[in-house]
Amino acid sequence: MSEISKTRSQTVISYLLIFLFILAAIAIGIKQQFYEKSVLGDTILSDGLFGTNFSPAGDVETYNSDNLYEKIDGKADLYLNNGFVSLQCRRFADKSKKDSWAEVYLYDMTNGENAFAVYSLQKRSESTPLDWAQFGYSTSDSVYAAFGKYYTEILLSSENNTLLASAQNAAKNLSSAISAGKTEIPFLNLFPTENLVNDSFKFINADAFGCSDLENIFAAEYKINGNNITAYLTKNRPADTFAKYYRFLTDNGAKELRHNIKLPDCKAVELFGTNEIFFRTGGYFAGVRGSAPIEDLQKLAEKLIVSLSRQK
């Protein structure tokens, strides 16, 4: 090969290489653009979450189990003990009034059961249910909801009805964006539906009914013949939970009552005017309690036993 043709071929190869490098750079750029979009999509807390009258007052803050305490300090344990994965936060401000703002906290709690647990543990008594939400309510200055595996809080800078309405709308937008649909919490489906009080499910993580041996209890309220009755259940408790709870009640003065429930581990007691029937069936420890006639408690207990027996 002559020197001239060698030089020419080297030039062609060089141009080809440069062209390839440019192609690679373009490909990386395109890929990164899509990557950015997916990251923003993942945050869910998009710029338009609060509608056109609000704008983000900062970037999305993200926390994991190692640094959650940096955002919520001593409250972190509540989430860490209930399946916490991540927290995203973002503040949105009213465009016409910068000191009017809302901060959204979106907790990924692994599954709907955990999200419900942290929702229930912090539920404020003075609240109004969100009619569109399965689990949601607002107070005069905040909105709380659990949907799918997420628990969200929207805290407002002031008590302001317009701001509250925007926050309620944002919570609804969030729920739609997540497409949570109805959250299936298997434990809650175990409660009989007849006479069940709406929005009365709750989770008690410790010291249920004053007994330190009762933990991680799901409970629901019933209204039967004008009386309030609480039904409760938990699974996978130590085998001696039944005996320990019975001892706790009798140590505090409970008197045993007669009952007709055909289970080997079942007791009925009366303590300070409250009747209670509690039992062990399958892997469950469960019971019903309230200032109601023992017959009414027994009917509800029997329905609960039937429901639990279907799940064994």
Add this chain to the structure above:
Amino acid sequence: MTHHDKISRREFLARSAKAGISIAAAAGAARLLYESDVQNMLPKPSIVSGLKDYSVSSVAGQTMSIVSGSNRSATIRKAVELLGGINRFVKPGETVLLKPNVAFASPPRVCATSHPDIISEIARLCYEQAKAKKVYITDNPLNDPKSCFELSGIASAAQQSGAEVILPKADYFRPLTLTGGRLIKNWPVLYEPLKNVDKVIGIAVIKDHHRSGASMTMKNWYGLLGGGRNTFHTDINTIITELAMLVKPTLVILDATEVMISNGPTGGSASDLKQTNIMIAGCDQVAADSFGATLLNMKPAALPYLLKAQELKLGTTDYESLKPIYAKAEG
């Protein structure tokens, strides 16, 4: 290149070997001199062995005051007056450090942070009545400190009252070992703002606390810790007790105008608060917190850190034994 410039294969290999040896020698020397942790190259700050005692002499019957009223400025003014006035605590020309709870970037109305009205009033008393030389305010929030001071209203209160906010910076922390302490050992503490002041006043708010049961004046010193302080959450009662050992304040103020009775320490909603309209001031932080516990419907014995502190003679849980002065504020 001409024929004369050509080198033999032997010559090429020899030169390559020399170049290789030179590079290897340079790399070896660099490896020997390399310090993987840049922190090791910085001069080591000496370990501080504790803080000075900022307390003032006790006066019988003037250790604790409990004032009712809804106006924080009025109740704190009255509470300090009943203890002998600000002049008992701050002398002309002295420098004062206020340590509020500024843990979160939240508005004052949710009471997750110390209320700016108290900051303003105490700073005003220090300047106008006690003729203090300078009033400083500091805390080490875990959230962005600037946002916390601004959104809590404390930055604005400081500006209006002439106090200076000291935002925490890395070089303001010094490793500190508490004599007799188990947890505070060679631990970074926000030392620089404390180092040269004459007096320290703690300003806390009563909050339900998921981990410690209650956050009050003793827990408020947690904000002086740096580093990964969440590690102490597993031994929260010990760390709160050690903080009370570490800081001997001039005065503590416990705001119970609105008490966060649930969902603490962050709260977030007015529905987490209960209006109790009480302001406590005192020289005994254990006693102040013991009274504060009752406002959360707790007995002092339910808070192990109070019992530990009492055992260590840092104060008394039997606050009534101090004969607190009860009064009502007007205005």
